[in-house]
Amino acid sequence: MTIRLNGEPYEIAGPVTISALLAALNIDPRIVAVEHNIVVVKRQQYDATVVREGDEIEIVRFVGGG
Amino acid sequence: MTSDPLVIAGRTFRSRLVVGTGKYPSNAVMADAHRASGTDMVTVAVRRVNLHDKSKESLIDYIDREQIFILPNTAGCYTAEDAIRTARLAREVGLSNWVKLEVIGDERTLFPDNVALLEATRVLANEGFVVLPYTSDDPVICLKLEDAGAAAVMPLGAPIGSGLGIQNPNNIRIIKDQSRVPVIVDAGVGTASDAAIAMELGVDGVLMNTAIALAEDPVVMASAMKLAVEAGRLAYRAGRIPKRPHASASSPMDGRIAAAAAGGRAGA
Numbered sequence: 460m461t462i463r464l465n466g467e468p469y470e471i472a473g474p475v476t477i478s479a480l481l482a483a484l485n486i487d488p489r490i491v492a493v494e495h496n497i498v499v500v501k502r503q504q505y506d507a508t509v510v511r512e513g514d515e516i517e518i519v520r521f522v523g524g525g
Numbered sequence: 526m527t528s529d530p531l532v533i534a535g536r537t538f539r540s541r542l543v544v545g546t547g548k549y550p551s552n553a554v555m556a557d558a559h560r561a562s563g564t565d566m567v568t569v570a571v572r573r574v575n576l577h578d579k580s581k582e583s584l585i586d587y588i589d590r591e592q593i594f595i596l597p598n599t600a601g602c603y604t605a606e607d608a609i610r611t612a613r614l615a616r617e618v619g620l621s622n623w624v625k626l627e628v629i630g631d632e633r634t635l636f637p638d639n640v641a642l643l644e645a646t647r648v649l650a651n652e653g654f655v656v657l658p659y660t661s662d663d664p665v666i667c668l669k670l671e672d673a674g675a676a677a678v679m680p681l682g683a684p685i686g687s688g689l690g691i692q693n694p695n696n697i698r699i700i701k702d703q704s705r706v707p708v709i710v711d712a713g714v715g716t717a718s719d720a721a722i723a724m725e726l727g728v729d730g731v732l733m734n735t736a737i738a739l740a741e742d743p744v745v746m747a748s749a750m751k752l753a754v755e756a757g758r759l760a761y762r763a764g765r766i767p768k769r770p771h772a773s774a775s776s777p778m779d780g781r782i783a784a785a786a787a788g789g790r791a792g793a
Contacts, residue, residue, distance in 0.1 A: 464576070465574065465576060499616075499617045517573065
């Protein structure tokens with residue numbers, strides 16, 4: 460199934476939790492924030508939030524800036 | 526300078542110099558520059574994780590979080606909605622509910638869209654954020670932002686990265702005189718004297734990034750800026766002499782061995 464991940468199409472085998480998605484992407488959950496369909500996902504909800512076909516996910520972190 | 530701390534939203538900062546984390550030649554130089562600057566607050570931007578980059582190096586690894594408070598910004602946002610989304614994401618990273626709020630109105634000058642900025646400030650302040658808006662050197666918008674719940678106001682000195690210094694010192698002074706929240710001049714500083722000038726106007730702090738990061742020697746410039754902000758603050762607290770059009774001699778006239786000028790028209 461296809462989701463939209465950081466603005467691009469991304470294939471996943473089936474519905475997956477945010478936690479599992481981050482793990483699959485090899486991303487440390489402690490240094491990012493995640494949006495699921497324009498709503499910020501609270502860190503405690505990563506295990507409970509399921510990503511499905513067509514969902515939009517944004518994963519951001521802090522970078523250098525002024 | 527801990528007897529004269531900067532206090533924003535009840536939080537105390539030893540330094541009145543806030544520094545960015547962008548455009549440094551390397552993270553290591555950035556860390557050295559931060560140390561040299563004496564800052565205890567730095568700004569960071571919020572961007573998508575690069576899914577194709579397997580590098581494990583994180584900017585945060587180079588910021589000494591024992592000493593330095595991290596202030597996320599909403600740089601690159603051109604609408605209130607994007608800035609609000611970005612601020613909410615930044616808060617969820619979990620470090621604080623503080624945000625340097627930027628809503629940009631023009632690509633070339635990076636001047637703020639104050640209408641959208643005001644709306645975003647109101648929304649975020651109502652959600653409990655500590656909002657520090659980057660705005661114009663316009664006393665009217667600064668008062669509106671304060672009334673909308675901003676914890677400080679951050680008028681620009683000149684366009685971001687321009688190095689032009691404080692373009693409208695009179696406006697900055699007016700803003701400081703009218704504000705009940707701290708005033709931090711943010712953007713446009715080019716060299717040390719610019720920072721000193723800002724502080725001499727009475728503002729509470731200065732925020733800069735490019736002036737340090739793109740200096741030929743960022744670490745030396747960071748030291749210069751630390752001293753400049755301290756010097757400007759001390760000069761402000763000391764109460765400067767007024768400007769006058771003519772001379773006022775520093776040495777006494779009595780007891781001179783030289784004869785008075787003919788006609789007695791020597792200056793007093």
